[in-house]
Amino acid sequence: MERSVGGTEYSWCRTVASGTGITVLTILLSRPPEPAALEKALRRIQSRHPLLRARLQWGDRGPCLSLSPEPYLSVEVVDSSETSVVLRSSDAGDPFHALLEHELNRNSWRETRIETPAELFFATVYRLPDSRAVVALRLHTGICDRASAVSILRNVLQSYGAEAAGGTAAGDREGQNGNEEAGEVPGAIEEMVPQEKGRKPFWAHGVDLLGYSVGSLRFSNLQFRDTTSTRASRVVRLQMDRDETDRILKACKERGGMTPSVALAAAAMKAANFSKEEPRPQVESYAVVTFIDCRTILDPPLQLDHVGFYHSAILNTLRVNSQEEVWDTAERYFNALTNSMRCNKHFTDMGDLTFLMCKAIDHPPATPCSSLRTSFLGVFESPIIDDDDGDKWRQEIGVEDYAGCTSVHGVGPSMAFFDTIRGGRLDCTCVYPWPLHSREQIEQLVLNMKSLLLANI
Structure with missing residues (x-):
């Protein structure tokens, strides 16, 4: 078969x-x-x-x-x-x-x-x-x-x-x-896209492909450290205690029910802007790819544990003002993402984004410094909720920790966030391409993100 x-x-x-x-x-x-x-x-x-x-x-x-x-x-x-x-x-x-x-x-x-x-x-x-x-x-x-x-x-x-x-x-x-x-x-996911949600006129595909391509020339990126050496994927973890996590979840709920990944993305964009050497740009445009699990909205719908690749992606570009508070940036990103999903862009743009990713692989000079960076950030729409710390099987086999993520050192974002709320604590695995970005650079960015998120809540 x-x-x-x-x-x-x-x-x-x-x-x-x-x-x-x-x-x-x-x-x-x-x-x-x-x-x-x-x-x-x-x-x-x-x-x-x-x-x-x-x-x-x-x-x-x-x-x-x-x-x-x-x-x-x-x-x-x-x-x-x-x-x-x-x-x-x-x-x-x-x-x-x-x-x-x-x-x-x-x-x-x-x-x-x-x-x-x-x-x-x-x-x-x-x-x-x-x-x-x-x-x-x-x-x-x-x-x-x-x-x-x-x-x-x-x-x-x-x-x-x-x-x-x-x-x-x-x-x-x-x-x-x-x-x-x-x-x-x-x-495959393409075979299960609801017909009424996946329609997109031929000319619209051309316009969107042109828009994504031209728009990418204006994207800001985290500063590159080494663009020529052989790359590998490296990891930094952002972890918060129960009190810090509760404060962030409460702030998300108060702002329309946004997910923690939205707040993390906003904090990353602000921290990237903050990391720039003086004079710091007043306004920068960052591209964020948001992955959405489509299982329940496919035709026919799939169970949540159905194995395969059934995520789609939405590319949003956000103008970040250095004077704006991080939670205001988060609200704008949340509104942009919500509007894109309402317009079914996670279905209609599926082929366009995969086409552009393959073109980036074929033509690295089309990306900034031939870095193969197609966006600043990759996040997931919703976190994984894991409240099974007391699960008897974990105790039986002696589980002390676990992590899951995907490599990014070929083509992709400068950072990819894999966030979990584990036993009431936010645990985010941040993957980045090294030495395009250094470990010290990403560790500092993550520290700044945490400070920005917790400063005013």
């Missing part, structure tokens, strides 16, 4: 080859997992979600997804001495942080055209010198958006926890999840 990739999936095939679009989930455990039990749990998850056991290959009509009838995943185990070699080569400081960055830069899909079928799902266990371990799951973003990653993470914790305890998790007893079928390759 196979099918050709959809337009969005094809764009990820192009971007992953360039370095952007490697999705990684890392789990820090207080003790090493049993590899055989973990592999059995992961294969059980593969069997329930067809795309997780698909392979990518090129046929006469271009790339296609070929469904393997049986789960194929094998767990790679890296002993503590080999892990130490990886850790010594990193400047991240924290081992969990260092291994997350290491996995973001392991590219199994480096070639644009894959001649032999390529697996899309990998699992590695890193044994740490202090007897703890990190489980890393690495996936091709063409089959795994953020919602899929969250679903996979929860399934892994439950399935492996049950396997380690000698039982069966609830999800395993239920068999198939949502409306995925074991013997079918799920359709």
